[in-house]
Amino acid sequence: KQEVTQIPAALSVPEGENLVLNCSFTDSAIYNLQWFRQDPGKGLTSLLLIQSSQREQTSGRLNASLDKSSGRSTLYIAASQPGDSATYLCAVNAAGNKLTFGGGTRVLVKP
Amino acid sequence: GAGVSQSPRYKVAKRGQDVALRCDPISGHVSLFWYQQALGQGPEFLTYFQNEAQLDKSGLPSDRFFAERPEGSVSTLKIQRTQQEDSAVYLCASSNGPGHAFDQPQHFGDGTRLSIL
Numbered sequence: 001k002q003e004v005t006q007i008p009a010a011l012s013v014p015e016g017e018n019l020v021l022n023c024s025f026t027d028s029a030i031y032n033l034q035w036f037r038q039d040p041g042k043g044l045t046s047l048l049l050i051q052s053s054q055r056e057q058t059s060g061r062l063n064a065s066l067d068k069s070s071g072r073s074t075l076y077i078a079a080s081q082p083g084d085s086a087t088y089l090c091a092v093n094a095a096g097n098k099l100t101f102g103g104g105t106r107v108l109v110k111p
Numbered sequence: 112g113a114g115v116s117q118s119p120r121y122k123v124a125k126r127g128q129d130v131a132l133r134c135d136p137i138s139g140h141v142s143l144f145w146y147q148q149a150l151g152q153g154p155e156f157l158t159y160f161q162n163e164a165q166l167d168k169s170g171l172p173s174d175r176f177f178a179e180r181p182e183g184s185v186s187t188l189k190i191q192r193t194q195q196e197d198s199a200v201y202l203c204a205s206s207n208g209p210g211h212a213f214d215q216p217q218h219f220g221d222g223t224r225l226s227i228l
Contacts, residue, residue: 004153032214034216034217036219041221041224042221042222043115043117043202043219043220043221043222044154044202044204044219045219046216046217046218046219049214049216051214089153089154091153091154095167097142097144097159097161097166097167098144098156098159098167098170099144099146099154099156099204099217100156101153101154101155102153103151103152103153104152104153
């Protein structure tokens, strides 16, 4: 059974620091991995999708890497801003028809 | 529409009542998914439709949970004889392609927050 773990569960940084969020998964046979942002009381906003054949994806200040063999993905957010405060979730698509989520990392960027 | 729309946004029901939650996916999206999110946790898969066919319902917690998508667009998640442990946020997602499409992200609605008293 696929299990996804995110460490740390919570993270607080001063504005301007780079954020590093970690995600690990137990079964490397995945179709893709997706990073999401969730604001309180809201649904999930898709940030980046990395296909199983890719090693990284970039969008603006966001960069996500994927190491399938070791079952790890890392989301980097450069030069963090208070507006980056949210919960970040990673999810793997392994069964072909559903996402398995980690528990999320709650991020607070202090001005 | 522009995004996935779910209604109602909030639902309060007494234990034992039946509830129905609606999801309008992004127009033309083939795949539709339902997830359940408990407070402070990541979402957990409930069920998956490809067009009108329910291809996977392995995540439904009991036979009190039922989902349908009769015309391959709007979907309804129904919970019968609700119990307190059903309290959660129910999220709907859609994607433009079959579930195994490796390059298609899932797009989520804002969810329905269900509270069972």
